[in-house]
Every structure is written in structure tokens, then in C-alpha cells.
Amino acid sequence: MPKPLRVGMIGYGFMGRAHSNAYRKVNQFFDLPYQPVLQACCARKEENIRAFAEQWGYASYETDWKKLIARDDIDLIDIGTPNNTHRDMALAAAEAGKMVLCEKPLAMNVAEGEEMCAAIEKAGVANMVWFNYRRVPAISLAKQIVDEGRIGRAFHYRATYLQDWTIATDVPQGGAALWRLDVDAAGSGVTGDLLAHSIDTAEWLNGPIRRVSAATETFVKERVHAETGQVQPVGIDDACMFLAVFDNGSMGTFESTRYARGRKNFNTFELNGENGSVYFDLEDPHILQYFKYADPKSGEKIESHLTGWQRIHVTNSEHPYMDHWWVPGCTIGYEHTFINAVADFLEGLDSGKPVQPDFRSALRTQKVCDAVLDSARSGQWVEIAR
Numbered sequence: 001m002p003k004p005l006r007v008g009m010i011g012y013g014f015m016g017r018a019h020s021n022a023y024r025k026v027n028q029f030f031d032l033p034y035q036p037v038l039q040a041c042c043a044r045k046e047e048n049i050r051a052f053a054e055q056w057g058y059a060s061y062e063t064d065w066k067k068l069i070a071r072d073d074i075d076l077i078d079i080g081t082p083n084n085t086h087r088d089m090a091l092a093a094a095e096a097g098k099m100v101l102c103e104k105p106l107a108m109n110v111a112e113g114e115e116m117c118a119a120i121e122k123a124g125v126a127n128m129v130w131f132n133y134r135r136v137p138a139i140s141l142a143k144q145i146v147d148e149g150r151i152g153r154a155f156h157y158r159a160t161y162l163q164d165w166t167i168a169t170d171v172p173q174g175g176a177a178l179w180r181l182d183v184d185a186a187g188s189g190v191t192g193d194l195l196a197h198s199i200d201t202a203e204w205l206n207g208p209i210r211r212v213s214a215a216t217e218t219f220v221k222e223r224v225h226a227e228t229g230q231v232q233p234v235g236i237d238d239a240c241m242f243l244a245v246f247d248n249g250s251m252g253t254f255e256s257t258r259y260a261r262g263r264k265n266f267n268t269f270e271l272n273g274e275n276g277s278v279y280f281d282l283e284d285p286h287i288l289q290y291f292k293y294a295d296p297k298s299g300e301k302i303e304s305h306l307t308g309w310q311r312i313h314v315t316n317s318e319h320p321y322m323d324h325w326w327v328p329g330c331t332i333g334y335e336h337t338f339i340n341a342v343a344d345f346l347e348g349l350d351s352g353k354p355v356q357p358d359f360r361s362a363l364r365t366q367k368v369c370d371a372v373l374d375s376a377r378s379g380q381w382v383e384i385a386r
């Protein structure tokens with residue numbers, strides 16, 4: 001029988017739902033040493049959190065996160081609230097000896113992230129940051145292909161993360177729905193929100209980024225603030241592009257915007273190496289494209305008239321995570337990446353191999369994000385602090 005793990009969920013928006021769904025489903029599909037119990041959820045507005053607790057089956061709710069963290073019937077705190085709350089909640093949860101799962105990006109900036117890592121490590125509590133895209137089976141397969149040495153020496157890494165939901169000038173900033181547009185709540189715009197995902201994936205697949213040169217733009221300079229009703233300057237980056245040099249000598253380009261008309265969640269990457277390439281597009285999430293020029297594992301060199309991009313439908317039971325889901329050919333979706341992540345987290349509690357990315361690993365991503373924003377401000381190349 002799996003041991004119960006009592007969850008205290010802070011936040012009930014998009015991520016509160018995605019994480020709660022993962023806790024509810026994970027033991028139905030994975031044999032695990034632990035079983036999450038939806039013990040309590042928390043948000044400031046009582047009527048909202050009561051409704052959320054009823055809908056998702058939480059046994060109780062709180063309207064003050066400090067009370068939630070202080071409860072002795074909670075083992076794990078999940079932080080699914082805006083970025084400017086992560087630090088205080090993580091510090092308090094670590095001090096109370098709770099496990100901490102935190103939504104991405106880790107923090108508002110590196111200074112906060114350092115404090116959070118120190119607190120978590122001092123407390124010795126299990127932790128994870130929800131960079132869920134690592135758990136898209138096609139992205140995990142790309143990682144497997146790279147780790148098997150099939151790409152060979154890497155030359156280029158190319159990432160895009162494009163959306164189009166903030167083009168209208170009358171979209172307000174701030175408040176529960178649109179805090180991502182408010183620099184005081186989010187810390188940055190597309191850099192922390194979208195490029196953080198791209199950077200996490202890039203460093204996972206292609207190793208550390210050494211230096212960056214970036215430019216950002218804010219297309220709509222003022223927006224009404226949903227809470228004050230006043231027109232206020234927009235402090236976030238609407239778009240960001242940066243060049244990167246990786247430790248392995250390869251070159252990278254990263255582009256992100258919320259102004260790419262027609263692009264909804266266009267999270268793509270391509271890695272080009274000496275022996276092959278991989279390409280992924282989240283709008284086609286069960287496909288990994290792989291170009292095999294040579295196979296260093298078997299020594300095979302593909303005859304040139306037979307080379308070409310393979311579209312691997314990543315739904316076979318040999319593919320990452322897929323033996324837990326349906327039969328070959330049947331796809332899984334966005335919400336399953338969170339379920340796969342919780343499964344890995346719970347597995348890691350017992351296996352002695354803690355899950356990744358943990359806070360320390362997410363701090364790396366934070367360092368790259370901060371360096372990108374520094375570079376955009378200064379117009380200079382910026383080295384990533386170790």
C-alpha cells in the first residue's frame with residue numbers, strides 16, 4: 001500500500017487545477033510508494049477557495065497561507081501562486097519542514113532563488129519546480145536520443161516560445177487573471193514566463209549556457225491595472241530574443257513573444273549535431289522529428305538517398321512514460337505532463353535519486369533569465385554566474 005502524502009495546495013488558478021488533477025490521477029496510472037491526499041487548499045477569497053475545494057475534493061481549505069503551512073496534518077506544500085509570492089511561501093514551508101513543490105519560474109530574481117535554495121537545503125526537504133515540459137514524452141525521448149550519443153557534437157540549438165494573447169491594447173494588467181502582465185507580480189514578461197521553459201529544456205538537452213546577448217521590447221507601453229483601475233506603465237518584456245553560447249561550444253538562438261498572431265503555445269526547439277538533429281513543436285506534442293545522418297551506436301552510416309526526417313509518433317510502450325498510459329497510437333495531453341512529473345517526484349522520495357529539476361537546478365534557469373534581462377538593458381554580452 002502506498003503511504004499517504006498530505007498535500008497543501010496554495011492557489012487555485014490554471015496551475016492549481018493542473019497540479020490538483022495530477023495528484024488525483026497519479027496513483028491510478030503509476031505504482032508508487034506514496035499516494036497524494038488532497039488535505040487542504042488555500043487562497044485569500046473564501047468563496048472561491050471553498051468552491052475549488054468542493055470541485056477538486058480537498059478535505060478542507062484555508063484563507064491564509066501561513067496557517068496552511070503551520071498545520072501539522074500537511075506534508076507537502078505546493079506553491080501555485082504568482083511569482084512574487086514564491087519566496088516567502090517556500091521559506092516558510094522549508095522552515096516548517098514541509099516538502100515544497102513550486103511553480104515555475106522559481107523566483108522573481110536570482111537573489112530570491114539563492115535564498116530559497118539555501119532554505120530548502122538547510123531544511124533537507126524534498127523539492128521540485130514544475131518545469132512540466134521535461135515530461136512530454138517526445139521531449140524526454142529527445143533527451144534519451146542525446147544521452148545515447150546519437151546527435152554527436154552539437155552545433156546549433158534553436159528555440160521559440162510564441163503566443164498571441166496580449167496583442168490587444170485594452171487587455172488590462174494585474175489581478176488574478178492577468179498578473180503575468182504586471183511586473184510587480186511576475187518579475188518579468190516572456191523571459192520568466194516562457195523563456196524559462198525554453199532555457200530549462202535547452203540546458204537539460206544541451207548542457208549549460210555560458211553567455212547571452214539579448215534584446216527585449218515592450219510593444220504596449222501602458223495598460224489599465226485591473227486592481228487600481230488606473231492606466232499604468234507596463235514594466236514587463238512583451239518579447240525577448242537572445243543569442244547564446246553553450247559550454248559545449250554550440251550556438252543558440254531563443255525567441256519569445258506574446259505578439260505572434262496565430263501562435264498559441266508554439267514551444268519549439270531544434271538541436272543540430274554532427275550525426276543527427278531533433279525537432280519538437282508543442283502544437284504537435286506527440287511527434288518528435290529525428291534526422292539520422294549516422295548512427296554512432298551501431299556504426300551505421302545512412303546511405304544518403306535514404307536519409308530524411310523521421311516523424312516518431314511517441315506513443316509506443318518503449319517510449320518515455322507511455323507504458324503507463326494507453327495502447328500504441330493513442331496520444332496523451334498537456335495535463336499528463338504534470339501527472340508524469342508527480343510520479344517522478346514520488347518515485348524519487350524512495351529511490352534515493354531525487355527528482356529533477358529541483359530548486360538548485362531551477363536556480364540555473366533563473367540565472368540565465370536574469371543574465372538575459374541584464375544583457376537587454378546593457379546591450380552587452382553577459383556571462384552566466386556559476
Ligand code: SOE
Nearest residue numbers: 014104163180193194197265
Ligand atoms: C502563459 O500563457 C502560460 O500559461 C505559462 O505561464 C505556462 O507556464 C505555459 O506552459 C503556458 O503558457
